[in-house]
Amino acid sequence: MSRVVRFHRVGGPEVLWIEDIDAPAPKAGEVQIKVKALGINRAEVMYRSGHYVIKPRFPAMLGYEAAGEVVAVGSGVTGFAAGDRVGVIPAFSFADYGMYGEVVNSPASAVVRTPVGVSFEEAAGTWMAFTTAYGALISLGGLKAGETVVIGAATSSVGMAAIQIANFVKATPVALTRSLAKKDALLKGDAAHVLVGDDSCLRQQLRDVTDGRGVNIVFDPVGGPHAKSLVQALGHGGTFFQYRALDARDIPVPVMDILGKHLTFRGYELFEITTDPQRLEEAKQFISRGLSEGALRPVIDRTFNFDEIAEAHRYMETGNQIGKIVVTI
Structure with missing residues (x-):
């Protein structure tokens, strides 16, 4: 079982519910991740409120960014193994994947190793x-x-x-x-x-x-x-x-x-970048190099815990943050 955030109707932050669901095994081309931290994005607020480029299919998932440890990999996946510290890049649709959960599956193409010295919170706020x-x-x-x-x-x-x-x-x-x-x-x-x-x-x-x-x-x-x-x-x-x-x-x-x-x-x-394999790979290399050298680090404005996910959305809606809002699990 995994605690995940879903919503069953569009609306304000109050429509977000934490529910227990079965965590399916990763399919071919997927990586399963035990999530340690999430990044909150404006697109997620828009999707939840019904103002995004696609309409939710209920019960709807949320979440573009996550960081954590690999639990398992699906068939055909190379380069990742259980225990690897990774982050997730927005390279998929909310109709297919959502990162707001304790254990989630992600397409392997959207997963990137977290450089040494970068915390889960920083990795979640980076990509x-x-x-x-x-x-x-x-x-x-x-x-x-x-x-x-x-x-x-x-x-x-x-x-x-x-x-x-x-x-x-x-x-x-x-x-x-x-x-x-x-x-x-x-x-x-x-x-x-x-x-x-x-x-x-x-x-x-x-x-x-x-x-x-x-x-x-x-x-x-x-x-x-x-x-x-x-x-x-x-x-x-x-x-x-x-x-x-x-x-x-x-x-x-x-x-x-x-x-x-x-x-x-x-x-x-x-x-335009995350759906182009070559540009995405170049982005991973550039940003990972900057993280490793300490030249790039997300500015984290405020951190919430997972049970405060609705409050994290309310804070995003104020527009007062400087940098990234992160949720820890």
Whole structure:
């Protein structure tokens, strides 16, 4: 038996129930994991509340990220054995798998060894955020040493990961936040520059920090009318990555900037990386190397225990966290 979190109707955090169910043996191509920690993600909140890209089939499972120890492997699985410390990368659908449980099965392609010195809590908070940031900045954006990336909503777990990845490749991360209270946390998180607010000075501030060259990449989850300043701050050949729509209004795009500076605009999502075997393997290698060298570490805002799963979701919904919310089992 395994204690797992399921829900039988969409709604608020109160619909989450911990239930005892049989833990099936891993099928071909699967790894069974005794979970020690979970990462909480915005997508899970949206799925639970009925606002995700797919609709739940009840009773519905939840959970993209987990870390723990391998219990067993299904046929055809190589490279993993009982007792291995591993993490799980979001590379599957909630319709097929859910990581909110004491013992869970995961597709082997989504499993990665946890480097020595990385805790279960850190491993659980790593793979969604760092793979999302890596995919845009490195795999698709080709961010290099000496270049500048602007990171919107930078105190999110993805934003904090993007700051670290930029520093890892010796690029310059510029963090944006609308809260003066979060500025110190971003500076402590090694952002080279922190710009507060979304006023008309933003374009000039960004040009100033690049000595007039303009930024190479904008990595933004917000969008909306205020993103115009970010578009205008891009330098020649710059790329704008939109990976969420916290402001679903249209972005005013200056046509002459596109033509004159040869700009690229790119909608982006994590699954572009995790469903591409080659890109996924490259992400695993890059992030694992950063973890092993101590250059990459998730910023954990708060930890809950498994029985507090609903409270962890309520805290996620406040939007006050800086970094990752983790649940331990």
